[in-house]
Amino acid sequence: MTTPVTLSPAPTGTAVLSGIELARTIRGRVARTAAELTAAGTLPRLAVVVANDDESSAWYVRSIAKAAAATGIHCEVVDLGPDVGPERIRAALRTLSDDVAVHGIMLQTPLPPDASVEDLAAAIAPEKDVDGVNPLSLGRLAAGLPAFAPATAAAVMALLDHHEVPLAGRNAAVVGRSNVVGKPVAQLLLQRDATVTVCHRHTKDLAELTRPAEVLVVAVGRIGLITAEHVAPDAVVVDVGTNPTPDGGLVGDVDAAAVTGRVAGLTPVPGGVGPVTTALLLQHTVRSAARPAAT
Amino acid sequence: MTTPVTLSPAPTGTAVLSGIELARTIRGRVARTAAELTAAGTLPRLAVVVANDDESSAWYVRSIAKAAAATGIHCEVVDLGPDVGPERIRAALRTLSDDVAVHGIMLQTPLPPDASVEDLAAAIAPEKDVDGVNPLSLGRLAAGLPAFAPATAAAVMALLDHHEVPLAGRNAAVVGRSNVVGKPVAQLLLQRDATVTVCHRHTKDLAELTRPAEVLVVAVGRIGLITAEHVAPDAVVVDVGTNPTPDGGLVGDVDAAAVTGRVAGLTPVPGGVGPVTTALLLQHTVRSAARPAAT
Structure with a gap:
């Protein structure tokens, strides 16, 4: 396969591989699915767990919440503050994993110094792990099994x-x-x-x-x-x-x-x-919401 | 780091990187641990699940059983025959995972055509997954978390x-x-x-x-x-x-x-x-047996 990149090259000869149009397309699809789910009685819900007071993290979480709202997904931010221990974060992730009204769970970084994503992410139910951080998601991905990729x-x-x-x-x-x-x-x-x-x-x-x-x-x-x-x-x-x-x-x-x-x-x-990442996070969330509940 | 290989080169200039001596050392360590465990009341036990009538598979399983016996590990072969469905294999793996007397579980290949290691391996308890085939083991390995590698x-x-x-x-x-x-x-x-x-x-x-x-x-x-x-x-x-x-x-x-x-x-x-692989399989089994039981 040696098909060249099909984008028309810029005057410099280097094609600009924008994500804007793709993100818009994905968000459009997400919004349609979210509307269908909501009409059928399931409001797609994404929970973001935050345990820091980092400014760029706050900016990113706000941008996700805004994009979620625009596509008809409810985004819930669980802000535990920067001084929380790993056990409290793990407990929050477990509660959200058990909550049938929550379809996607994200653990925002940075985390407090004694907490690590690798360690805590196992507490995110794999079917709600829309940012693919649970080691099981990474392993299923590596093994070629269905899983949410980061x-x-x-x-x-x-x-x-x-x-x-x-x-x-x-x-x-x-x-x-x-x-x-x-x-x-x-x-x-x-x-x-x-x-x-x-x-x-x-x-x-x-x-x-x-x-x-x-x-x-x-x-x-x-x-x-x-x-x-x-x-x-x-x-x-x-x-x-x-x-x-x-x-x-x-x-x-x-x-x-x-x-x-x-x-x-x-x-x-x-x-x-960047914009494609946010759009896919939302796509993963509606996919999770559209799945028949595990019995 | 450019330290050269330290083995004395063969006359050809190419060092022969044998596994024989290393395997012997590992098996020696395994035998000592197995003896200690047995003296303390825990007989280390490896279960090998077979669902084929392949000759080289049978040869490999025999060689593992022999090596296990030589180091004081009990090796149990669960032969389901070649005509078994994936659900039966999964059930066998679950039973062994739940059996507190079993410390290591191996799923031997080849499998029947409608069964796949990737799919079935999730039924092996990760702490007994001595050949590292459970996707969670692969994911934990990739994430840098403790896990048995294949x-x-x-x-x-x-x-x-x-x-x-x-x-x-x-x-x-x-x-x-x-x-x-x-x-x-x-x-x-x-x-x-x-x-x-x-x-x-x-x-x-x-x-x-x-x-x-x-x-x-x-x-x-x-x-x-x-x-x-x-x-x-x-x-x-x-x-x-x-x-x-x-x-x-x-x-x-x-x-x-x-x-x-x-x-x-x-x-x-x-x-x-080859010999190092078998020795490490046994080492993983005694490691699993030496671990405090999960509560």
């Missing part, structure tokens, strides 16, 4: 598919190995028959390993990590980084100015993976 | 450690992406800070991707898959393949004659990964 990882794949980027038999590199992005993206690319290289901070010569990649996914959180020397001319680059700038803006991990004109396609930040 | 994957890592092959920051390639070897080995290498490339049947130019590897793990099941063109002079090659030959012997996936003298180290087949 929304960001799912968004990377959705964006590649939306822009018709072929994956089977192609060389892909993933920079970053987090449990919420790097690792699940690598699993999903592998499932789609890409040959996958996972790079991280211990990688000796990053450019040497990313340069052969036809599909490059970057999820580290470091401004300017990927520059011209890291990319091949035929590469499609997905920038998952969202780094705040001093002027209140947002930039990715890829030096967009340096690679534009040198690669086949690049997702913008903002307006790339 | 014994073969654990054996690859144990063998690399035994022969003091450095991993952090090194380029590793894994050929094969099965849930029991390729994927978990990739996760374990990643956890040890190697840069990991996973190749498989859709990989376009295998040699191009394996040649930069300083550590190459091959787990496909195809005789002669890896030849001289696939390896670098500094590579350590772990051959997980066990392919029967017409004369009743066993060969790996690596053309040993072709790569010997061209790589730094190579595991033999037989006598490499």
Whole structure:
């Protein structure tokens, strides 16, 4: 499979792989499903558990709540405050898991220092784990069984598919190995028959390993990590980084100015993976709500 | 880290990375733990569920039972016959999971056509999942949480450690992406800070991707898959393949004659990964038996 990226290239030759239109399409579908569910007596409900007083976390939670409301999903924020212990967080996740009126559960980061997502996420019922953080979700994903993928990882794949980027038999590199992005993206690319290289901070010569990649996914959180020397001319680059700038803006991990004109396609930040992630979180929630209740 | 392999090289320059000595050491440790457990009133017990009439499966199960007996572990073979449905297999796994006298459970392959390991393995209690096939085990492994790794994957890592092959920051390639070897080995290498490339049947130019590897793990099941063109002079090659030959012997996936003298180290087949795998299966069983019972 060597079908090229079908998006019409920008004047620079580098296609801008926007997520805006895709996110809008997904949100439209979600809104229709949510309306049907509500008409049938089930109000789709997403619960977000927060245990921090971080400003960017609060901003993200507000944006999810707003997007949920706009698509007819009730979003409930369970704010435990920043001084709570892991047992209290676990108890909140268990209560929500047992609550038949709740269809999706998200555990927001950062967490208090003695709490970890990996440890707490097992308390999220797998069928409500719309951000795919429960180790069972990650394992089912790796084993090729149905499971919610972390929304960001799912968004990377959705964006590649939306822009018709072929994956089977192609060389892909993933920079970053987090449990919420790097690792699940690598699993999903592998499932789609890409040959996958996972790079991280211990990688000796990053450019040497990313340069052969036809599909490059970057999820580290470091401004300017990927520059011209890291990319091949035929590469499609997905920038998952969202780094705040001093002027209140947002930039990715890829030096967009340096690679534009040198690669086949690049997702913008903002307006790339981000909006698709939120839309998929909502899609996962209505999917969970639409499922017949377990008996 | 560029510490070389410490094994004294064979006359060919290629060190033979045997698993025999390591397996013996592990079995010795297992036997001591099993004796202590038995003296304290707990006979360590491994149950192997079989649902096939495959000859090489029967051979493997016998070899496990023999090794178990030699180390003081009781091995119980639950042979359901080849014509059993998935529900019967699942029920057997659940019964064993609930049986406090059983500490380790293995589901032997091949399975009947309508049964799959991925689907059935969830019925194995994670704390008894000594061959790491439950998706939760795979997910916990990927998330960096304590879990039993599939014994073969654990054996690859144990063998690399035994022969003091450095991993952090090194380029590793894994050929094969099965849930029991390729994927978990990739996760374990990643956890040890190697840069990991996973190749498989859709990989376009295998040699191009394996040649930069300083550590190459091959787990496909195809005789002669890896030849001289696939390896670098500094590579350590772990051959997980066990392919029967017409004369009743066993060969790996690596053309040993072709790569010997061209790589730094190579595991033999037989006598490499195989004996370590069996020893680790027994080690996992006594570990499970030594754990305080869940309340």
